[in-house]
Amino acid sequence: MNEEAGDVGEERPLRADAARNREKILAAASRVFAERGLDATLDDIAEAADVGVATVYRRFPDKDALVLALFEDAIDELAALAARAEASENSWEGFVSFLEVMLERQCDNRGLRDVFTGSPYAQERMEAAKERIGPAFSALIARAQADGYLRSDVNVADILAIEMMISSLGGAKGGDAALWRRYLAIALDGLVVRRETTRDLPPSPPLEVIIAALHASKGVHRPHAKSHAG
Amino acid sequence: MNEEAGDVGEERPLRADAARNREKILAAASRVFAERGLDATLDDIAEAADVGVATVYRRFPDKDALVLALFEDAIDELAALAARAEASENSWEGFVSFLEVMLERQCDNRGLRDVFTGSPYAQERMEAAKERIGPAFSALIARAQADGYLRSDVNVADILAIEMMISSLGGAKGGDAALWRRYLAIALDGLVVRRETTRDLPPSPPLEVIIAALHASKGVHRPHAKSHAG
DNA sequence: CAGGATCCGGAGGACATCACTCCACTTGAC
DNA sequence: GTCAAGTGGAGTGATGTCCTCCGGATCCTG
Numbered sequence A, B: 001m002n003e004e005a006g007d008v009g010e011e012r013p014l015r016a017d018a019a020r021n022r023e024k025i026l027a028a029a030s031r032v033f034a035e036r037g038l039d040a041t042l043d044d045i046a047e048a049a050d051v052g053v054a055t056v057y058r059r060f061p062d063k064d065a066l067v068l069a070l071f072e073d074a075i076d077e078l079a080a081l082a083a084r085a086e087a088s089e090n091s092w093e094g095f096v097s098f099l100e101v102m103l104e105r106q107c108d109n110r111g112l113r114d115v116f117t118g119s120p121y122a123q124e125r126m127e128a129a130k131e132r133i134g135p136a137f138s139a140l141i142a143r144a145q146a147d148g149y150l151r152s153d154v155n156v157a158d159i160l161a162i163e164m165m166i167s168s169l170g171g172a173k174g175g176d177a178a179l180w181r182r183y184l185a186i187a188l189d190g191l192v193v194r195r196e197t198t199r200d201l202p203p204s205p206p207l208e209v210i211i212a213a214l215h216a217s218k219g220v221h222r223p224h225a226k227s228h229a230g
Numbered sequence C: 001c002a003g004g005a006t007c008c009g010g011a012g013g014a015c016a017t018c019a020c021t022c023c024a025c026t027t028g029a030c
Numbered sequence D: 001g002t003c004a005a006g007t008g009g010a011g012t013g014a015t016g017t018c019c020t021c022c023g024g025a026t027c028c029t030g
Helices: A016-036 A042-049 A053-059 A063-086 A091-108 A110-116 A123-131 A134-146 A156-167 A179-191 A207-217 B016-036 B042-048 B053-059 B063-086 B091-108 B110-116 B123-131 B134-146 B156-167 B179-191 B207-217
Strands: none
Touching (some): A016 A042, A016 A053, A016 A063, A063 A134, A156 A179, A156 B179, A179 B179, B016 B053, B063 B091, B063 B110, B063 B123, B063 B134, B091 B110, B091 B156, B110 B156
């Protein structure tokens, strides 16, 4: 996938077991970052990969390199998808479908969301990657506005904000469908220019699901236990 | 305000300087928690109050007590405001005005927002306090739905989710008005049953403001610097 | 299969954070 | 003036995280 991250290149092929471990690490990191976000420890990832920490560090010089290897391509792919949505026949559908893509991926992957909220890992390269999405995103918005679908008093920043707000609920489910579909539907009803009826909503969540999602949306800070508690 | 927290009661009046310090601590804690959220250290608060840490701990047995003293009343006040909104003549206006109250307070006060997302400080009492808002909140929603203003396919959990999503942007400003007013307006356009035009939006924010707000919305995790960096 | 380069695990070093305490000293109240 | 009440801030201990060290296991070559 991404040769340059964490290795010298094609200098010397890895020993068989080392190559196997490298894949195990990438797979585990992908799982763990997706579930727990970029705050997950490399120790956690090593454990999930069934490998020692040192092995992780031998393959990837530091956490940044691992994050980069996993997410830079993912972001570039989003940029490509934005460009493809731009080519959509109907500008509103193109706009909506891209929002759906973003939400789907960010809600399935807390690590990806962390990248977008500006995590400190591999910051520079990630900022640069994110900026590669911008132009197509702006174009999608502009076209949907020019065609009279999307209200004209919102801008890129607004749509980005709305997308991030919705994704902050994470991958919680309401019934079968992901929860974000429900709130995207409501947001779209608020963003569309003309609207006769209300859009149908995906299944509603019980209150507990929302509460759990809200609790989970911020980092799971486990404060220190009292040392001298009675 | 709240006698029971952190003191034996009316047993023995505090010495003049001690009473003065207690107020300084409460004021500082209010400021610091509002700005930095409940993760702020008691050391931070002591510094802001221009007082030693020990002084804080002498007045409040632990962090929970301080949080409780500051926020339990605030939440009960929100419950009272919800009840008052219930008495509003127009059910839609009552519903909207309560959302505005919640958003205004939560956006001005990151600590209050932390309480609602379920921070671990004084957890039990806070959960109980929050539940005291529930009934009036449900009633507001039910009435706005019965009167044909609020779409009937949403429930309390949805409104709570939307309110929390919007407040996650914090107290950022777009022009003069707080940013949350803009996204509340859009959400309301998506939540109202019938809608001919779009609601006017408060001033829009530049992209940087949104990005900064997104960065700030999660805890400001400053990861450890590398120790052996070249 | 021998020998050496490569790779491994996991203990632990270095550092940071945070709730909370200890105690020599100061201050207010009578 | 006396002394209980109060104070500051260095210090403690628990926890968390990134990353390294090194004795030993593993793979590849001849």
